[in-house]
Amino acid sequence: MTRDTLTLYGETFQSRLLLGTSRYPSPAVLEAAVAIARPAMVTASLRRQSATGAEAGQAFWQMLxxxxxxxxxxxxxxxxxxxxxxxxxxxxxxxxxxxxxLELIGDDYTLQPDTLNLVDAASQLIKDGFKVLPYCTEDLVLCRRLVDIGCQAVMPWAAPIGTGKGAINPYAMRTLRERIEVPLIVDAGLGLPSHACEVMEWGYDAVLLNTAVALSQDPVKMAGAFASAVQAGRDAFIAGAMAEQQAAQPSTPVLGTPFWHGA
Structure with missing residues (x-):
């Protein structure tokens, strides 16, 4: 099936998967994982000490x-x-x-975003001309405030960073999807391709992954699995799921079926 595109801040991307670049076994494994996943973007953190001059940084740039x-x-x-x-x-x-x-950490144990100051930081960056993708919790009021000050996409977590638990608050996440109109990218907490498929089935627009791929036994194969799961979830959302039923419903037509009367 042809992939539909993802639009963020007026820019179009061919994938609904974003991929982190840390904690891989080697640069070669990272490169192979990126090649098979074909993500919309890859994340990279700035190392303040001579970020452009470090040999590792140059190799990373060449790979990209x-x-x-x-x-x-x-x-x-x-x-x-x-x-x-x-x-x-x-x-x-x-x-x-x-x-x-935009990551603004408020708690070092859970790596939970600083929900009290995140809006202020996002507002300053938007006024400075940045295309801000804020990492936040699934709090509806917070996400609304981020949209109100100009964020054209929001990135709520499914669970704390690196836990791999999947969506720990499905009700809040589904409510968030129903009430927020801008693109929503699930960032953090997904551990299995099925987790990614699930949130995409709920109508989320994309997912961002790192640990679930980088620390798997086969990061390259796992990157491909997540890419397929993201697309499958998106296709399912577009297709529209059947309504859940309270009782069993026959799936085989009975018209024309022979009826046995017994002895």
Whole structure:
């Protein structure tokens, strides 16, 4: 089936999967995983110490150029609004893009976003010309505020980063999808392709993965599995699921079926 496109901030992408680039066994495995998944974007965090001059950074850049995948810088590890804004501005210079995944961490144990200051950080970045993809919780009020200040897409978690639990609050996530009109990208907490398929069936627009692929026993095969699952979930959403029934319904037509009367 032909893939429908994903549109974010007026830009069109051919995939509904975004892929992280950390914790892979080797650069070669990362490259192979990206090649098979064909993601819309790959995330990359800015290392403040000579990010453009490091040998590893140069190798990473060369890989991205070979694959032709857009980069989504993120503000990973930032704990204050000013730190996040400054990191985003530095990333724009290094990666030569206005796209930014905004991470503003409020709790180091759960890596939960700082919901009290996230809107302020996003607002400052949008005013500065960034295309902001904010990492947040599934809180409806928070997501509405992010949309109100100009975010054209929002990235709620399914579960805490790296847990692989899948959607731990299905009711809130489905409510969020029903009430928020901009694209929603599930970011963090997915562990299995079935988790990705499920949220896509609910109508989410895309998923962002890292740990579930990078720490699997075969990251390349897992990247392909997630890509297929994301597309399957999207196709199912577009197709429209049957209405759930309370009782069994016959699936075989009885018209013309021979009737046995017994002895």
């Amino acid at each position: 150029k070979r694959l032709g995948v857009p980069v989504l810088p993120n503000t990973a590890g930032c704990h204050s609004v000013q730190e996040a804004v400054t990191t985003a501005q530095m990333a724009r210079e290094v990666f030569e893009t206005d796209w930014i995944k």
